[in-house]
Amino acid sequence: MLSYYFDLAIRSIKRTPFISALMIAALAAGVGMTVTMLSVYMQLSHDPAQSLSKQPYALQLQSHPASQGGSYGGAMRQLTYMDANAIQRQRNDGATVVMFKSSFAAISPNTEIDPQFVEGRVTTRDFFELFEPEFISGNVWSEQVDLEADFVAVITESLARSLYPGQEAVGQSITLNISEYRVIGVIKDFAPQPKYYDLNNSAFDNGESVFVPFSLTPIAEISNSGNTNGWRAEVINSYEDFINSEYHWIQVWKAFDSPSQRESFDRWMRGYIDEQREAGRFPNPDASYFLRTSEEWLEINGVVVDESRILVMISALFLVVCIINTIGLLLGKFLKSAPAIGTRRALGASQWQIFLQHIVEVSIIGFAGGLAGLVMASLVLSGLDRILSSGMGVSHLMLTQLHWSMWLWAPAIAIVSSVAAGLLPAWRICRMPPSLYLKIQ
Amino acid sequence: MQIIPTLNTLRRNPSTTILLMLQAILTIAIVANLSALIVDRINDINIDSGINEEGLIVLDMYHFAEDFNGEMTLNRDIESLTQLPSISHVSATNQVPFSGSGSSGAYSIQPTSSDETTYVNAATYRADHYLAETLGLNISHGRSFTAEEVMTFDEAAEQASIPAVISGPLAEEAFGRINVVGEVMYMPETGDVPIEIIGVAETFMSPWPKWRGMSENSIWFARKPSNSNFKTLAIRTEGISYAEAQRLISETIYTNDRSRVIVGFENYEQMRDRQFDIDHALLFSLSLIIVLLIGVISLGSVGMAVFNVERRTKQIGTRRALGASKRSIVSLFCLESGVLLGVSLVLAVPVAMLLNVQLMNMISIDSMSVVYPLGVGLALIVVSLIGILYPALKASLVPPSVATRTL
Incomplete structure (x- = not known):
């Protein structure tokens, strides 16, 4: 029976090629725009940490006076060096990542290769355990290095290729600014999008290509190239002044293996906060700390921009207009075929058979519209990619890639829209009294 | 009917x-x-940046020499770049309008030692005295800086007053009017040392066009380049293509000092567009x-x-x-x-x-x-x-x- 309706539907679509094309185009436009905007929204709200084996928590410490801002869920986005270092030294309860972004001139021992500017991350060993970049060769530094600094570095595949063309990188030396480091590990290029572990400068960038131990910070006097925020005036004359200041510039992440570990850490944190408050460092009597899941962290940092929400809403409204337009055309078309x-x-x-026959016809139009909508979505996304990726300077922008779930969403939206568009016309035509039209014949 | x-x-x-x-x-x-x-x-x-955007080039450099002397190196750069026939002005600055990153601070019209002090936020430009003519900034009231007024932070803090040029909207927000030449402001970093306003630029945007309450507020201090790794030069070119400018400028920069990397070389329009x-x-x-x-x-x-x-x-x-x-x-x-x-x-x-x-x-x-x-x-x-x-x-x-x- 259905195959007969299918045949009838194809004939009917062919009989009015202009109107059929118009309906398919209208649905394609509506579905295409909706799918595009939904895809961008999904990419923005994507949490890359979801695929990690442990749930990482961003740590915030509310150490400044309550009157001094704290627009990231009631606290500042980053910590002071003093507090971060204390948490790093405690290190008993679960994984501890303490880090900041820095820039370096990376110089190869091969003098024919020009020095190049690279972004680097100054961090602890646990960064690799928690955020899981993939090692190609070598390994991360030992736990000992997090306590007693050593000039070692982990670099990415691309940097290794450009500094040591055709050679094994592990064991080579790399000069970062004026200090010489030993390469001990090479990882695959690492740039999760959104860059949940450091949202200071942009949620979308190419990531860092060199990683060095946090314990080197005061020794190599590594400068911060991320954000530095302060809440009081401080005169900084030396690097020592800087790391002993109340400036907030360090990111801290924690992960726990068990609830008891988390409790133990909580006890320690409370003790630490009390101690600092009594010493007069934390002016806020309600000083406290927060652990945010990666999902909460993305939310607090406003990674999903307002523009994206607006566009999802507007494209859905546009789809509604496309559906209304299709209802009108279907109504006209079906009623015209009333005599037949x-x-x-x-x-x-x-009546039911007539209804079904028309719904089949409408579904075919919807399916074609959905397919055309997917094609259109990928065209619009590549347009958006051209606009955004040059500005953001990101080589492979996930934001403008079609989100995998759109392969399900696009046909679903298209079929639902077309059936919604077809219901009224199909109902109207199946309720037609046959006698009226037979008389005219 | x-x-x-x-x-x-x-x-x-x-x-x-x-x-x-x-x-x-x-x-x-x-x-x-x-x-x-x-x-x-x-x-x-x-939105108007307040400057002459055409022909302006923004150069970002990263220095890695152990004995890097910012003042000496940048003065030599400025001198040799301005000798090129197609370059009219060069200024060493920490930021330019709409550069997207830079520094900002809190400023007040009362001495900052008082508890009741209220603050106005503004982008803090630290640049030499060439900034106004390089950017094409229009100082609508008062004057720009002289070479003698360009100092380090420490030198400035020891003076009786610190000269500054501010933007019109900052003047408007702090004093309620635009022509505030001769008035004083304060900042927490220097306590009760007054900032003397020597000039007002009616439009002089901050690096952040979208930061509400900050985008139009700017204050400019005449500062010598520090020894920090990152350095920015604003370069005013005339009658020269982008590619040609890039070749000439990089050559000059690297001839002067090889222990640095050019991180960014952009037309002003290009850089500005990135903010949007x-x-x-x-x-x-x-x-x-x-x-x-x-x-x-x-x-x-x-x-x-x-x-x-x-x-x-x-x-x-x-x-x-x-x-x-x-x-x-x-x-x-x-x-x-x-x-x-x-x-x-x-x-x-x-x-x-x-x-x-x-x-x-x-x-x-x-x-x-x-x-x-x-x-x-x-x-x-x-x-x-x-x-x-x-x-x-x-x-x-x-x-x-x-x-x-x-x-």
């Missing part, structure tokens, strides 16, 4:  | 009438709001939706009108047989369409305003003027009436004999 339907009814077709 | 039969026709086809009206109402509401949003963002993108990439993406998306919407609606309406005429062939024939002229058939269709769209427009205005309220909850925009839905609605009526002409003219050609054929 009258004959079919008179020959014994039931 | 034909108004009664027109209303009857519309009443007798309720589903078609309601569909057409819904479509028109939503179209007017959406297009009006999107247009208002587009105009708003275009104004944002075209989300706006460009939004404009692209919104314009595309408007174009598609208008396309879908106009083609769809013509399609429906054609059906309408075909379905009413017999009725038209009867009218013609009863003596209606071709002109009156055309005007019948136009009237029907006009009444329908007129009612839709009246209903569309409140719907558009409701949608606007919804948008205002989601994004920071000003409330939309009622001119937008009215303008869009009137345009839609004009376009639709032109669009209806073809099917209406086709209808007027229906011969009166049709009426007699099938009855």
Whole structure:
């Protein structure tokens, strides 16, 4: 039966090629725009940490006076060096990542290769355990290095290739600014999008290409190239002044293996806060700390921009107009074929069969519209990619890639829209009294 | 008049009438709001930086020498670059308007030792005395700096007062007027040492065009380059291509000192555009939706009108047989369409305003003027009436004999 309706539907679509094309185009436009905007929204709200084996928590410490801002869920986005270092030294309860972004001139021992500017991350060993970049060769530094600094570095595949063309990188030396480091590990290029572990400068960038131990910070006097925020005036004359200041510039992440570990850490943190408050360092009597899941962290940092929400809403409204437009066209088309339907009814077709026949026709149009919508979505996304990726300077911008779930969403939206568009016209035509049209014949 | 039969026709086809009206109402509401949003963002993108953008190049460098002396190195750069015939001015600065990153601070009109001090936020420019002429900044009141006033932070803190040039909006926010030459301000970093305002630039934007309360506020101190790794030069070029400028400048920079890497070399327009990439993406998306919407609606309406005429062939024939002229058939269709769209427009205005309220909850925009839905609605009526002409003219050609054929 359905194959007969399918045949009838194809004939009917061919009979009015202009109107059929118009309906498919209208649905394609509506579905295409909706899918595009939904895809961008999904990419923005994507949490890359979801695929990690441990849930990482961003740590915030509310150490400044309550009156001094704290626009990231009631606290500042980063910590002071003093506090971060204390948490790093405690290190008993679970994984501890303490880090900041820095820039370096990376110089190869091969003097024919020009020095190049690279972004680097100054961090602890646990960064690799928690955020899981993939090692190609070598390994991360030992736990000992987090306590007693050593000039070692982990670099990415691309940096290794450009500094040591055709050679094994592990064991080579790399000069970062004026200090010489030993390369002990090479990882695959690492740039999760959004860059949940450091949202200071942009949620979308190329990531860092060199990683060095946090314990080197005061020794190599490594400068911060991320954000530095302060809440009081401080005169900084030396690097020592800087790391002993109340400036907030360090990111801290924690992960726990068990609830008891988390409790133990909580006890220690409370003790630490009390101690610092009594020493007069934390002016806020309600000083406290927060652990945010990666999902909460993305939310607090406003990674999903307002523009994206607006566009999802507007494209959905646009889809509604496209559906209304299609209803009008279907109504016109179906009612025009009323005499033929009258004959079919008179020959014994039931109302339900007539209804079904028209819904099949509408679904075919919806399916074609959905396919065309997917094609359109990828075109619009590549347009957006051209606009955004040059500005953001990101080589492979996930934001403008079609989100995998759109392969399900696009046909679903298209079929639902087309059936919604077809319901009223199909109902109207199946309710037509056959006698009226037979008379005219 | 034909108004009664027109209303009857519309009443007798309720589903078609309601569909057409819904479509028109939503179209007017959406297009009006999107247009208002587009105009708003275009104004944002075209915001005046207060400087002469053409021919300006922004160069970012990263120095890695152990004994790096910022003052010496940059003075040598400025000297050798300005000797090139195509370069007129060069300034060493920490930031330029719309550079997207830089420093800012809190400033006050009372000494900062008091507890009741209230602060105004402003972008803090630390640059040499060449900044104004290099950027093409217009100092509307007072003067710019002299070479003798360029100091290090420590030297400045020891003076009786620290000279500064500020932007008009900062003057307005702190003092309530623009011409504040000779007035003093304070900053926490130097306590009670007064900042003496020697000049005001009416427009002098901060590095952040989107930072509310900060975007237009700037203060400029005459500072010698520090020894920090990152250094920025603003370079004013004349009559030279971008590629040629890049070649000449990099050559000069690397000849002067090889222990550095050029991190960024950009036309000012290029750099400025980067601050508005989300706006460009939004404009692209919104314009595309408007174009598609208008396309879908106009083609769809013509399609429906054609059906309408075909379905009413017999009725038209009867009218013609009863003596209606071709002109009156055309005007019948136009009237029907006009009444329908007129009612839709009246209903569309409140719907558009409701949608606007919804948008205002989601994004920071000003409330939309009622001119937008009215303008869009009137345009839609004009376009639709032109669009209806073809099917209406086709209808007027229906011969009166049709009426007699099938009855």
